[in-house]
Amino acid sequence: MSTVSTNAQTRSWWRENQQKLTPYIFLIPGIIFFMVYVIIPIFESFWLSGFDWDGLGDKEWVGFANYQELFDDEAFYTSLKNNIIWLVLYMLAVPAGLGIAIFLNQKVAGIRAYKSLFFFPFVISQVVVGLIFAWFYAPNFGLFYKIIEWATGSGIAILAEPDMVTYGIIAAGLWPQIAYCMILYLTGLNNVDPEQIEAARLDGAKGLKLLWYVILPQLRPATFLAVVVTVIGALRSFDLVSIMTDGGPFGSSRVLSFYMYEQALSEYGYRMGYGASIAVILFLIMMVFISGFIWKMIDDERKGS
């Protein structure tokens, strides 16, 4: 008798809460993976950054010594400076993507083919982009080198010039990034209300003013996404640096993510603690942007509802 009643009770408890519980049950696998691969490693990095460890032997607790050394490390400031240059110049992808998207947003025969051609650089891997540009800049036989040589008499090997190398790599990175922003804006432009544009035109708006006051406000979601993707892309720029210069010449094209890799995992590195402390700094920088974005998203949602 009593068992039956408990059974009925459990069933009814499950019945009652089924609706509430199901989403959490579905979330569990995702949460587990997110914990194991993202959240826990973040805390592990914080913890590791307090050690002097080569990855094999014993860990030695050194407290904040890694950070102390980091803030006295020329290479760290070079990487930080390059990261800032990346962030600023990478933003060019947003207006450039918008420009191309507006240019391509017309109904001509074969426009789909043109669109896909513009989108092409985003499809190929970053490694391939890096190789293409490395050859483009290559001294003695690269196309860019040859053009400069033809125009000025002596070629410039961008990737060998400590003052120019970062700009050369960013240019390579912009190529696919512009394509990405373009796609975001193209989809955004599809949703622009034609009636509003017509109304604006009747009122005599045209050109830049029409773009700025009528079209751009409607593209805000696309702009937001483009900025987020570009900021994150700039901060985690690693593949191009690794492929094109390996951080050189003498470390002048390093960025934080690459420096972290060099210190912790490359052939001459294996300073896990030091690498972790760079990772922590990079994480904190990213956190500034990410929390800004999240705050804005929540804010928008609240206003929307």
Next chain:
Amino acid sequence: MRSMLTVTISALAVVAASASFAEQRTVKYYADYDPAPLAAMKEIIADFEAANPDVKIEFQNFDHEGYKTSIRNFLTAEAPDLANWYAGNRMAPFVNSGQFMDVSDVWEANGLKDSLASALPSMTIDDKQWGVPYTYYQWGIYYNKEAYAAAGVEVPATYDEFVANCAKFQEAGIDCLTTGTKALWPGAGIFDYMNMRTNGYEFHMDLANGKVEWTDDRVKATFANWAKLVEPGYITKNHAALDWQDAAALLVQGKAANYVMGNFAVAVFKEGGMTNDTLGFLPFPVINPDVPRAEEAPTDTIHIPSGATNVEDAKKFLAYMAGAEAQTKMNAAMGQLPINKDAKVNEDDPFIVAGFELLSTTPGGIAQFFDRDAPAEMAKMGMEGFQQFMVQPEKLDDILARLEKARQRVYK
């Protein structure tokens, strides 16, 4: 009755299994050979298996760069019985963390201290030997004889003559010295020779081992000699964006005259169309006649990881690999020099003969190469400094101060 039968059968199966196990003991061997030495290694393994029919070598080849990263993982996680690596300080992290096994008994039992004598110092840490070397190769200057003819200069005997030649090469529009430092290490070859010729082997080793300050006047003297090539622009411009093979192409095309390189580059020069008539080798010229001549000869080695499961057979293979026959075969394929003094070298290859002559008569000592003699972190910082010096010689004081700071941290 039936249970008796099953027991007997399973017992038989166990016996059979262990018997077949005894017939074929396996030795797992991880390595990173290029195609030519890989073929030779497969032959050597076949020879070894023929001589030891009860041992089977399970061989797995990695690519170079991948191997350097994965060795740290597999040594700790799933160690093979044999693994390739390098001599000198490059093996020190694995020795000190107990990842490589002491194989002094193999050296003792096979008289290797005599037959492999030239590599004994670079295989020894704490008076014990930690692996077996199977090949090394000389470094020096490879030059284009046609470029020398074009500029109308003679092969130099001293560094002063070398520098004087450079002015003539510059007039002829030829880079006197080429290099490609995109991967950093080719610059270290130049530094090693500059330093060993200026201050000698002992000083060079002390520097690599962190016993001398980088801001020492003797180090500055080395760079002052080097500056004689850097400041007038005798070294290929843009070398920081070139791979070493790109620079080799310049030498092949006659756009550059000299290249400080290891003997492995000969294959690349010859692929580019050079022959024994157009390609020359000269030992790095004398700078300071008072220091005994020392040379650079990086040594490649095989080790037994501490986690090995079949140590006994792995040692057998090491002993075989140390022998004259295996080393002759391996080095004929690699185009390099055997360590074993009884092994034969290819008499038809002038570069091999020159290298053998050079290394076997070296009075000063044999260095491994900057990134093997110095600890990894110091090597990386140093090689970046060498590259920067060849681009911005005016920043020498900054560079040396930076290296000195690194020295105080790395060797503490």
